[in-house]
Amino acid sequence: MKQLTVLFQGKKERTFEQLDLIKEEPLSIRVQGRPYVVVMRTPGDEMAHVAGFCLAEGILDSPEDIGTIASCEGETTNVVTLTVTPARLGAITHVLDRRGFVSQTACGICGKVLVEDLSQMVRVLPDGPAVDLEKAYQCLESLKGLQPLYQQTRTTHAAAVYTSAFELLSVAEDVGRHNALDKAIGKLFLNGTLHRAGVLILSSRISYEMVQKAARAKIPFILASSAATALAVELADSLNMTLASPSRRSGIQVYCGHRRVAAPVG
Structure with missing residues (x-):
């Protein structure tokens, strides 16, 4: 972290303040x-x-x-x-x-x-257990609470990895969304628990690179705060993955892999 003196200009005030900046x-x-x-x-x-x-x-x-x-x-x-x-x-x-x-x-x-x-680098992923979208959305809503650097600087992205039963396994922050995902996956890879991963929660959009990284880690389900790109959906669909993000309406939009989504109860 690095501190910088910045000028704050408000409607009726003008002050110099100390601001924390994330390192890159x-x-x-x-x-x-x-x-x-x-x-x-x-x-x-x-x-x-x-x-x-x-x-x-x-x-x-x-x-x-x-x-x-x-x-x-x-x-x-x-x-x-x-x-x-x-x-x-x-x-x-x-x-x-x-x-x-x-x-x-x-x-x-x-x-x-x-x-x-x-x-050619990734095998098609198995269907696996159905995922509860409501619980997945709750994880997305609570993601910022797992981001101390974001709370301090409003600069970082985050990636959180859960089991299919929504047990938190790993979380990481970084200025780059790709880096945050590499770190979160890498922690599990090194400690031998990556095989437990089933759900990935992202603070960013879903690009093809994020799908590639999740697929190599054999994580079949991604819920992100922003929408997926067309290429990400094409790649994920070819690998039997599920991509989702919040809809502009109230609810979740699922781009592909619908069979992995549990139907609402009641």
């Missing part, structure tokens, strides 16, 4: 000692961030794929290096050559090609 710094992610990608993020949860990011990229499939994950010796936490096991390295040569596909999509690629390529 680069994180260089290296794989096998080579630079892979640099992301701008809120400092904190670096190991979880890298683990979640590398899961989404297809570099990792399970915690057992990790050889080492650590800040570079003599460096700050702005540089983290991941090494994978020899067995995993042989399976991801094409991924490392691609570099940052999810986070840095090349110009000119069309949505259809993107969905087809991403679908």
